[in-house]
Amino acid sequence: xxxxxxxxxxxxxxxxxxxxxxxxxxxxxxxxxxxxxxxxxxxxxxxxxxxxxxxxxxxxxxxxxxxxxxxxxxxxxxxxxxxxxxxxxxxxxxxxxxxxxxxxxxxxxxxxxxxxxxxxxxxxxxxxxxxxxxxxxxxxxxxxxxxxxxxxxxxxxxxxxxxxxxxxxxxxxxxxxxxxxxxxxxxxxxxxxxxxxxxxxxxxxxxxxxxxxxxxxxxxxxxxxxxxxxxxxxxxxxxxxxxxxxxxxxxxxxxxxxxxxxxxxxxxxxxxxxxxxxxxxxxxxxxxxxxxxxxxxxxxxxxxxxxxxxxxxxxxxxxxxxxxxxxxxxxxxxxxxxxxxxxxxxxxxxxxxx
Amino acid sequence: xxxxxxxxxxxxxxxxxxxxxxxxxxxxxxxxxxxxxxxxxxxxxxxxxxxxxxxxxxxxxxxxxxxxxxxxxxxxxxxxxxxxxxxxxxxxxxxxxxxxxxxxxxxxxxxxxxxxxxxxxxxxxxxxxxxxxxxxxxxxxxxxxxxxxxxxxxxxxxxxxxxxxxxxxxxxxxxxxxxxxxxxxxxxxxxxxxxxxxxxxxxxxxxxxxxxxxxxxxxxxxxxxxxxxxxxxxxxxxxxxxxxxxxxxxxxxxxxxxxxxxxxxxxxxxxxxxxxxxxxxxxxxxxxxxxxxxxxxxxxxxxxxxxxxxxxxxxxxxxxxxxxxxxxxxxxxxxxxxxxxxxxxxxxxxxxxx
Numbered sequence: 001x002x003x004x005x006x007x008x009x010x011x012x013x014x015x016x017x018x019x020x021x022x023x024x025x026x027x028x029x030x031x032x033x034x035x036x037x038x039x040x041x042x043x044x045x046x047x048x049x050x051x052x053x054x055x056x057x058x059x060x061x062x063x064x065x066x067x068x069x070x071x072x073x074x075x076x077x078x079x080x081x082x083x084x085x086x087x088x089x090x091x092x093x094x095x096x097x098x099x100x101x102x103x104x105x106x107x108x109x110x111x112x113x114x115x116x117x118x119x120x121x122x123x124x125x126x127x128x129x130x131x132x133x134x135x136x137x138x139x140x141x142x143x144x145x146x147x148x149x150x151x152x153x154x155x156x157x158x159x160x161x162x163x164x165x166x167x168x169x170x171x172x173x174x175x176x177x178x179x180x181x182x183x184x185x186x187x188x189x190x191x192x193x194x195x196x197x198x199x200x201x202x203x204x205x206x207x208x209x210x211x212x213x214x215x216x217x218x219x220x221x222x223x224x225x226x227x228x229x230x231x232x233x234x235x236x237x238x239x240x241x242x243x244x245x246x247x248x249x250x251x252x253x254x255x256x257x258x259x260x261x262x263x264x265x266x267x268x269x270x271x272x273x274x275x276x277x278x279x280x281x282x283x284x285x286x287x288x289x290x291x292x293x294x295x296x297x298x299x300x301x302x303x304x305x306x307x308x309x310x311x312x313x314x315x316x317x318x319x320x321x322x323x324x325x326x327x328x329x330x331x332x333x334x335x336x337x338x339x340x341x342x343x344x345x346x347x348x349x350x351x352x353x354x
Numbered sequence: 355x356x357x358x359x360x361x362x363x364x365x366x367x368x369x370x371x372x373x374x375x376x377x378x379x380x381x382x383x384x385x386x387x388x389x390x391x392x393x394x395x396x397x398x399x400x401x402x403x404x405x406x407x408x409x410x411x412x413x414x415x416x417x418x419x420x421x422x423x424x425x426x427x428x429x430x431x432x433x434x435x436x437x438x439x440x441x442x443x444x445x446x447x448x449x450x451x452x453x454x455x456x457x458x459x460x461x462x463x464x465x466x467x468x469x470x471x472x473x474x475x476x477x478x479x480x481x482x483x484x485x486x487x488x489x490x491x492x493x494x495x496x497x498x499x500x501x502x503x504x505x506x507x508x509x510x511x512x513x514x515x516x517x518x519x520x521x522x523x524x525x526x527x528x529x530x531x532x533x534x535x536x537x538x539x540x541x542x543x544x545x546x547x548x549x550x551x552x553x554x555x556x557x558x559x560x561x562x563x564x565x566x567x568x569x570x571x572x573x574x575x576x577x578x579x580x581x582x583x584x585x586x587x588x589x590x591x592x593x594x595x596x597x598x599x600x601x602x603x604x605x606x607x608x609x610x611x612x613x614x615x616x617x618x619x620x621x622x623x624x625x626x627x628x629x630x631x632x633x634x635x636x637x638x639x640x641x642x643x644x645x646x647x648x649x650x651x652x653x654x655x656x657x658x659x660x661x662x663x664x665x666x667x668x669x670x671x672x673x674x675x676x677x678x679x680x681x682x683x684x685x686x687x688x689x690x691x692x693x694x695x696x697x698x699x700x701x702x703x704x705x706x707x708x
Contacts, residue, residue: 165649165684172653212605215625215647215680217664251566253607254631271569277608293569295519299526310571326569330519 002137004202009071009140013203013244013265013287015320021312021349022070023342024142027328028063029075033335035062046091050076053126060131064139066335067342071139071203072131074196076124078146078207081188082155084120085112095159102158106177112184117192124192125199132200143201145193147208147249148185148230149223152178164213171214171222182226190233197239205246205268206230212251219255228262235263246289250327257281271296271326275315288315291326292341297333301340308344317352356491358556363425363494367557367598367619367641369674375666375703376424377696378496381682382417383429387689389416400445404430407480414485418493420689421696425493425557426485428550430478432500432561435542436509438474439466449513456512460531466538471546478546479553486554497555499547501562501603502539502584503577506532518567525568525576536580544587551593559600559622560584566605573609582616589617600643604681611635625650625680629669642669643676646695651679651687655694662698671706 004010008022030036039059043049050056060075079097083089088100103109118125131141146154154160156167170178193204211223227247234240248268252259259267260282269278269290278288296307308323315321323345329338358364362376384390393413397403404410414429433451437443442454457463472479485495500508508514510521524532547558565577581601588594602622606613613621614636623632623644632642650661662677669675677699683692 163649163684165652165686168647168649169652172650172657212626215650216628218647219626251605251607251626253605253626254628272566272573272605272607274570274608293522293572295517295522296526296569298519298523303526330517332519 001132001200004137004140006070006139009142009322010203010244012319012322013246015284015287017319018353019350020346020353021321021323023323023345024069024071024073025063025329025338025341026073026325028067028069028073028338029059030329031331032329032333032338033062033066046077047089050080051123053123053130056123056127057130057134060127061134063338067339068346069139069342071142072135073142073205074124074128074131074144074201076127076144078144078151078209079154080121080124081117081145081185081192082151084115084117085155085188086115087155097154098159099155103156103181106174109177109181112181114184114188114191117188118195121192125195128196128199128201140202141200142203142205142246143193143196144205144207145189145196147206147211147223147247148182148189148226149214150208150210151185151189152181152222153210155181164210168213168218171218175221178222182222186226186229186233189230190237193230193234194237194239197237197243201243203244203246204234204240205248208247208249208252211249211255212253216255219249220258223249224255224259224262227259227264231263244287248289257283260286266322268324269326275311275321279315284320287320287322289322289324291324294325294327294330294333297325297329297337297341299337301337304337304340305344305348308341309348312345312349312352315352319353321352323349355486355554358491358494360424360493363496363676364557364598366673366676367600369638369641371673372707373704374700374707375675375677377677377699378423378425378427379417379683379692379695380679382421382423382427382692383413384683385685386683386687386692387416387420400431401443404434405477407477407484410477410481411484411488414481415488417692421693422700423493423696425496426489427496427559428478428482428485428498428555430481430498432498432505432563433508434475434478435471435499435539435546436505438469438471439509439542440469441509451508452513453509457510457535460528463531463535466535468538468542468545471542472549475546479549482550482553482555494556495554496557496559496600497547497550498559498561499543499550501560501565501577501601502536502543502580503568504562504564505539505543506535506576507564509535518564522567522572525572529575532576536576540580540583540587543584544591547584547588548591548593551591551597555597557598557600558588558594559602562601562603562606565603565609566607570609573603574612577603578609578613578616581613581618585617598641602643611637614640620676622678623680629665629675633669638674641674641676643678645678645680648679648681648684648687651683651691651695655691658691658694659698659702662695663702666699666703666706669706673707675706677703
């Protein structure tokens with residue numbers, strides 16, 4: 001493999017000095033880009049796009065051709081793992097993901113068997129290998145997965161939910177069954193992320209999209225404990241040992257200080273928090289990734305630059321900041337505004353690294 | 355008017371000693387009760403139910419006939435005010451509220467005129483008067499409204515939203531227009547809550563359901579500033595002066611300490627926070643209302659009692675706690691579990707008031 005020519009992301013995740021704050025964008029390969037929509041149309045469906053290493057590689061690289069981004073992130077979906085567990089993933093247009101066979105009982109949970117992820121999801125690892133070849137050291141490649149709790153949410157609800165009453169109900173009525181599911185998911189995710197690393201992923205991110213819907217004791221017991229177990233297992237795995245791990249719970253709010261203790265390199269921070277507060281609360285033990293409101297990209301270029309300046313100032317001087325949105329970029333976003341953001345981060349962050 | 359025989363709620367909101375922690379339940383008059391569903395069926399629609407003082411009074415009183423609750427809350431909807439502003443409220447079955455004429459431009463905002471709320475919404479105040487007669491001093495009656503920000507969300511989005519991109523987009527593209535809308539809504543809400551108080555409401559609650567979707571500076575500028583203005587205006591209004599005001603922002607998280615400074619009697623707290631932490635953060639300056647996870651009512655009676663005990667212990671000894679859920683009761687809830695909750699609060703809270 002050619003050497004990495006832009007290592008800002010990996011250095012920032014290790015809290016080492018950098019010349020400029022690295023920046024990438026959650027869902028940077030996505031529907032806001034016309035070239036993505038064209039490839040998606042050729043593929044015929046989101047699932048076909050994700051399952052084709054050639055097309056998934058193509059869309060992963062599209063934003064890098066446009067913008068001066070400091071990382072690529074594998075184009076895939078967090079629901080590959082439940083699909084590999086046999087739940088039958090499909091997408092309903094305009095409504096998001098659905099499972100044909102959601103988990104409706106403890107018996108459904110106990111019928112699950114950990115899959116051989118290399119056999120079940122070969123296209124994921126083929127895409128990672130192809131991406132590493134195509135990137136040729138330009139920027140690092142981030143692999144990712146959903147958190148055990150977030151995957152359990154989708155698997156029990158059968159899709160998204162407004163109140164998560166089935167999966168949270170299970171946490172109150174049969175917590176032991178939920179723990180069995182979370183343990184199985186954690187085992188599977190270790191294999192899955194390990195295989196992504198073996199194929200070439202250079203950093204890993206775990207998306208805990210729905211941890212924020214739990215109570216504080218519920219978050220500790222059903223989400224954070226399994227993020228911690230996952231982090232510990234990855235730290236001991238030969239393929240993932242030493243790879244920076246980014247944990248992201250949306251709406252983590254007051255739990256960020258606890259989340260910083262589980263053994264990760266960095267925390268993703270949503271746009272509702274102030275990085276200055278989070279940096280104090282986490283005591284410099286982790287890098288922080290975030291946290292522009294995705295809707296801020298609807299503002300004028302001047303307004304976007306002002307928001308970038310505000311967030312850089314909030315994090316303050318010194319290493320350990322990866323600029324990102326606080327959540328995925330929206331499809332209605334003007335791609336030119338993403339360029340304004342990326343360039344503003346590089347330009348305006350220089351004084352913080354002097 | 356007969357004297358109030360159960361003043362636990364009002365005493366707790368003023369942080370005065372009580373014998374037991376008062377308890378009421380957000381959406382306590384609602385679809386989880388078969389008698390509510392029967393009245394709703396007779397009315398023909400939610401709007402017809404809400405607009406009939408007789409039927410709205412009937413459903414307001416239903417949970418009090420079943421459970422030993424310490425407060426009644428007017429049966430109505432926060433969207434009466436946008437409806438009075440001419441947006442044309444209707445409900446789509448299974449999808450929630452919609453407006454026929456959402457605000458799509460600054461020109462739409464500037465065409466709005468503050469309504470005469472007494473003429474536009476007579477049924478609300480008739481219901482309050484009828485309820486005070488029917489309650490005859492049994493428990494206090496809570497009046498309520500949506501916060502300016504939350505009403506602006508519905509009015510600009512035209513209904514609910516997954517990302518609030520229109521209204522948050524406006525906060526980035528034309529903040530002055532958004533401020534004009536929020537100021538108009540604040541004026542209207544002062545009149546609306548004042549008229550509820552003149553008709554007999556004995557405490558007031560403002561629901562800021564969507565404040566939590568903002569960034570921290572955005573929350574301060576577009577939500578909290580108008581909660582503060584509303585609180586100040588109500589404190590100076592002859593009809594509302596001295597009435598306890600409860601402010602509730604869902605997902606307020608780290609902003610609760612600031613929210614406690616705006617001049618309210620109490621803060622509603624959602625289930626993601628720990629009352630012990632919030633009590634410290636707010637320094638005892640306000641009473642706290644909350645905060646059981648509504649989904650905890652899906653657990654067994656033993657589990658519900660354990661969660662009640664945990665929350666009472668988290669708040670700790672002394673006055674200033676009003677027990678409630680952290681959000682509205684779900685329609686799938688077993689009414690008998692609500693009874694378990696109410697009775698457990700009264701029974702288990704006695705030692706904290708000894």
